[in-house]
Amino acid sequence: MSDHPFLQAKAISKVYDGKHSAGVRNVSIEIQPGIITAIIGESGSGKSTLLRLLYGLLSPQQGEVRFRGEKIWGPEEKLIPGHDSMKMVTQHADDLNLFANVWDNIATLLPNTNLKYKKERSEELLQQLNMLHMADKKIATLSGGEKQRVAIARALALKPEVLFLDEPFNQVDTSFREGLQRDIRNIVKETGLTVIMVSHDPAEVLSMADELVVIRNGEIIEHGTPHGMYNHPENFYTAKLLSNCNVLNNQQAKELHIEATMEKVVIYPEWISIVQSFMPKKWIVAHILFKGPYEELILTHDGISIKMFNLEVGKYALGKGVNVKVSKHLEF
Numbered sequence: 001m002s003d004h005p006f007l008q009a010k011a012i013s014k015v016y017d018g019k020h021s022a023g024v025r026n027v028s029i030e031i032q033p034g035i036i037t038a039i040i041g042e043s044g045s046g047k048s049t050l051l052r053l054l055y056g057l058l059s060p061q062q063g064e065v066r067f068r069g070e071k072i073w074g075p076e077e078k079l080i081p082g083h084d085s086m087k088m089v090t091q092h093a094d095d096l097n098l099f100a101n102v103w104d105n106i107a108t109l110l111p112n113t114n115l116k117y118k119k120e121r122s123e124e125l126l127q128q129l130n131m132l133h134m135a136d137k138k139i140a141t142l143s144g145g146e147k148q149r150v151a152i153a154r155a156l157a158l159k160p161e162v163l164f165l166d167e168p169f170n171q172v173d174t175s176f177r178e179g180l181q182r183d184i185r186n187i188v189k190e191t192g193l194t195v196i197m198v199s200h201d202p203a204e205v206l207s208m209a210d211e212l213v214v215i216r217n218g219e220i221i222e223h224g225t226p227h228g229m230y231n232h233p234e235n236f237y238t239a240k241l242l243s244n245c246n247v248l249n250n251q252q253a254k255e256l257h258i259e260a261t262m263e264k265v266v267i268y269p270e271w272i273s274i275v276q277s278f279m280p281k282k283w284i285v286a287h288i289l290f291k292g293p294y295e296e297l298i299l300t301h302d303g304i305s306i307k308m309f310n311l312e313v314g315k316y317a318l319g320k321g322v323n324v325k326v327s328k329h330l331e332f
């Protein structure tokens with residue numbers, strides 16, 4: 001083992017020309033090997049820029065990126081940017097040969113010097129990405145999600161150490177998405193692959209990532225585990241990214257018996273429940289959004305709206321008065 005950090009950005013900046021001076025500013029980050037690190041932030045916060053800087057597709061204006069101690073050269077310094085042990089997949093899987101089948105799209109990347117290995121490795125990749133049964137299918141006939149599977153198999157063919165994913169599941173149906181996310185997690189567990197992904201989808205990063213990095217206006221504002229960060233976000237911005245939460249001011253929060261010292265009170269929908277009580281039922285069920293296994297209820301009182309989840313579908317009728325309890329809240 002070397003003493004060098006696996007992948008490290010040291011105070012890197014890349015600010016684009018233009019009036020908004022958007023980009024990435026003074027970011028330092030250390031990526032741990034063998035896990036999934038997810039970068040999350042609102043649209044335009046600099047996620048893709050940071051990913052491209054780490055991968056070497058962009059050169060930092062200040063600072064540097066090192067992989068096992070070795071400097072990553074950007075496009076200004078190197079003809080083919082990036083490092084041989086890194087691969088990137090974005091939402092546009094555009095380097096597939098549409099007229100060839102799945103098998104050939106993958107096998108073609110492997111050298112002909114060892115045909116036995118070529119066959120075994122292609123088969124292994126198809127198995128890892130759950131595509132063995134469609135090896136003979138032409139790419140042109142595949143769904144978006146299936147094409148993304150092939151793109152990922154291709155990226156992994158030559159066993160890179162790091163896989164970068166820039167919102168790769170955006171065009172993929174929800175039902176396909178979860179399977180693909182699970183398969184990538186399995187590959188990481190089985191092979192020790194390091195994944196650095198970018199997403200704005202909280203469900204995706206919470207279920208996939210081992211480590212979460214939050215970026216706002218080109219700066220990293222916090223990082224931690226999905227559990228830790230979801231339950232104890234340091235920033236209001238992070239809470240809003242990770243949960244479709246209720247935001248009240250501290251006066252409104254008094255209506256829920258919360259005495260807050262800070263200005264903003266954040267309550268995740270699952271922290272609210274309906275309780276039996278002899279108190280006047282002041283919260284009114286104003287909307288019911290049926291979600292299949294549960295309902296989202298919007299309760300109103302005195303101009304305040306709060307949303308909560310109700311697992312007992314159909315129990316509360318529209319217009320009904322209820323009492324609520326809040327088990328937890330955050331203040332910012």
Ligand code: ADP
Nearest residue numbers: 016017022023042043044045046047048049050
């Ligand atoms: P994200 O991936 O989080 O949506 P990006 O990293 O793509 O954000 O972009 C961050 C900011 O930089 C945005 O405001 C975007 O408009 C701007 N930006 C991105 N690429 C360029 C570019 N090539 N030239 C000028 N501005 C850019």
Ligand code: MG
Nearest residue numbers: 047048049166
């Ligand atoms: Mg982006």
